[in-house]
Each structure stands twice: as C-alpha cells, then as structure tokens.
Amino acid sequence: MSSKNYDIKDLKAQAYQHRIDILETLAVAGSGHPGGSLSAVEIFLALYGVVMNHRPAEPKWDGRDRVIVSKGHVTPVVYVTLANFGYFPKEELKTFRKFGSRLQGHVTLKTPGVEFNTGSLGHGLSYANGVAMAAKLKGKDFKTYCIMGDGEIQEGSVWEAAMSAAHFKLDNVCAIVDFNKVQENGLVSDIKGLEPLVDKWKTFGWNVINIDGNDIEQVINAFEEFKATTGKPTVVIANTLKGKGVPFMELKSAWHGKAPNKEQLAEALKVLY
Ligand SMILES: Cc1ncc(C[n+]2csc(CCOP(=O)(O)OP(=O)(O)O)c2C)c(N)n1
Ligand SMILES: [Mg+2]
Numbered sequence: 001m002s003s004k005n006y007d008i009k010d011l012k013a014q015a016y017q018h019r020i021d022i023l024e025t026l027a028v029a030g031s032g033h034p035g036g037s038l039s040a041v042e043i044f045l046a047l048y049g050v051v052m053n054h055r056p057a058e059p060k061w062d063g064r065d066r067v068i069v070s071k072g073h074v075t076p077v078v079y080v081t082l083a084n085f086g087y088f089p090k091e092e093l094k095t096f097r098k099f100g101s102r103l104q105g106h107v108t109l110k111t112p113g114v115e116f117n118t119g120s121l122g123h124g125l126s127y128a129n130g131v132a133m134a135a136k137l138k139g140k141d142f143k144t145y146c147i148m149g150d151g152e153i154q155e156g157s158v159w160e161a162a163m164s165a166a167h168f169k170l171d172n173v174c175a176i177v178d179f180n181k182v183q184e185n186g187l188v189s190d191i192k193g194l195e196p197l198v199d200k201w202k203t204f205g206w207n208v209i210n211i212d213g214n215d216i217e218q219v220i221n222a223f224e225e226f227k228a229t230t231g232k233p234t235v236v237i238a239n240t241l242k243g244k245g246v247p248f249m250e251l252k253s254a255w256h257g258k259a260p261n262k263e264q265l266a267e268a269l270k271v272l273y
Contacts, residue, residue, distance in 0.1 A: 070124020151183025166205030213238025
C-alpha cells in the first residue's frame with residue numbers, strides 16, 4: 001500500500017546523488033552541517049520521493065503533507081532535496097549561506113517548501129502538533145512529519161509535546177528521530193543517553209517503529225505503517241549513522257558543523273558510497 005510506485009535501485013542512485021550535492025553545497029559555502037545532513041538523506045528522500053503528497057510548483061497547496069524540520073541546522077539535506085524535487089533551481093544551491101540568499105544556514109520561511117523557522121532545537125514537535133490539530137479541526141486529511149535529532153530530544157520541551165500528541169490522539173503526526181548516535185560535542189550515550197528509547201516513546205503513548213533509517217525501503221515501510229495507524233501518534237526511530245556515506249566523517253562529532261575544504265571534498269567524493 002505504498003503511496004507511489006518506486007524503484008529501489010533508482011532511489012539508491014538518487015540518495016548517492018543527494019550526498020554528492022550536499023558535500024558540494026557545503027564546500028562552496030565553506031560552512032554548514034554535514035553529519036546530520038548525510039544521516040538523514042533517506043528520510044528526506046523517502047518523504048519527498050515516495051510518501052508525501054506535495055506539489056513543488058505550488059508549495060502552499062492546501063492539501064500538501066507538511067514537513068517540520070525541527071533539527072533546523074541540517075539545511076544542506078533540506079535544500080538539496082527541495083532543489084532536486086523542483087522547489088527552486090538547483091543552481092541556487094551555490095548561494096547557500098550567502099548574504100541575501102533564500103537558503104540560510106537554518107531553515108526559514110524564505111525558502112519555498114519550508115513550513116517553519118527552526119534553529120533553536122526542541123520546538124518543532126509542539127508546532128507539528130498545532131498543525132495536526134488544526135487539520136483535524138478543519139477536517140483535512142494531510143499528514144504532518146516532524147524530523148528531530150537524537151541530541152535534540154534531550155530537550156524537555158520535546159517530551160511535553162510527546163505527552164500532548166498522545167493525549168489529543170494526533171494520529172496524523174509522525175515524529176522521526178534521526179538516531180545517528182552523535183550530537184554536537186560527542187556521543188549521545190556519553191553526554192545524556194536516551195535508552196531505552198523505544199520504551200520511552202511507548203510509555204508516552206506512541207506507536208513506535210524502530211528501523212534502519214539509512215535503508216530506504218525500511219523508511220518507506222515505516223511511513224506507510226504510520227499512515228495506517230489510528231488513535232495514536234507514530235514515532236519512527238531511524239537508526240542512522242552521522243556522516244553516512246563518507247567514512248572519514250562517520251560518527252565523528254568533528255564533522256557536525258564543518259564544511260569540507262577543496263581537498264577534503266575531493267577525498268570525500270572519492271570514498272563516497
Ligand atoms: C536550543 C538549542 N541549543 C543548542 C543549539 C546548538 N546546536 C545546534 S545543532 C546541535 C546538536 C544537535 O544534535 P542532534 O540533535 O543529534 O543533531 P544531528 O546529529 O542530527 O546533527 C546543537 C547543540 C541549538 N541550535 N538550539
Ligand atoms: Mg545526532
């Protein structure tokens with residue numbers, strides 16, 4: 001019961017291209033966040049390429065599914081995905097983080113396809129709940145997806161929002177935790193561990209789907225299960241790898257917020273898988 005027909009080989013090729021575009025966009029800008037962008041490629045690709053109802057030429061179309069990028073620093077993956085699906089010209093990626101550009105370092109409403117300004121972590125799920133509640137009140141059947149980081153969910157506000165979504169039975173909300181194991185300054189498990197993460201969300205009243213978030217087929221299937229679930233919100237725990245695809249960036253907090261220089265870009269493109 002997939003939303004659209006898809007070809008796994010083709011999606012994998014698209015994911016590979018998205019990673020190239022992310023690395024090049026960062027290198028041109030000279031700053032930005034590679035780690036949490038590379039880990040989330042399959043999450044964004046599954047949503048925009050297969051799962052969501054959306055119209056790139058009409059970003060404010062009323063019936064669109066909504067994506068709230070709560071981890072608002074991962075603009076490289078957001079902009080690369082939006083550009084590759086036609087929200088704005090791919091050429092514009094070269095203006096990333098430049099003064100006056102529509103493509104700022106954290107997501108803003110200036111960019112076609114972006115639903116909410118984020119950057120201060122921990123706020124997206126509350127906003128997603130509001131959007132989902134409004135949909136129910138107005139009798140609209142669009143879905144709201146909220147993408148959060150694993151470091152981000154150390155914020156107490158996330159758990160207030162988790163209580164609210166379950167209390168109000170917001171089965172039109174799908175939270176995604178990009179569980180890439182690394183935050184800004186080190187491993188999540190060293191700084192403030194999350195385990196047992198599945199049980200935590202279950203206890204908060206959520207339908208929990210635990211997957212390999214870099215396996216695009218598992219990501220798509222998780223979203224399809226969300227669409228079929230009624231009476232409670234769904235969270236997808238997407239087990240990913242920070243820096244996924246570039247071995248020297250993987251699981252390295254040093255690559256949380258640092259752009260590759262010319263030589264590092266060449267090396268990254270050589271070893272990219
Ligand atoms: C409230 C708040 N505190 C601190 C920051 C600075 N900051 C930006 S990204 C980040 C780390 C986030 O880690 P995680 O959620 O794991 O993101 P990912 O690994 O997906 O990049 C921090 C601390 C922020 N943006 N907002
Ligand atoms: Mg993380």
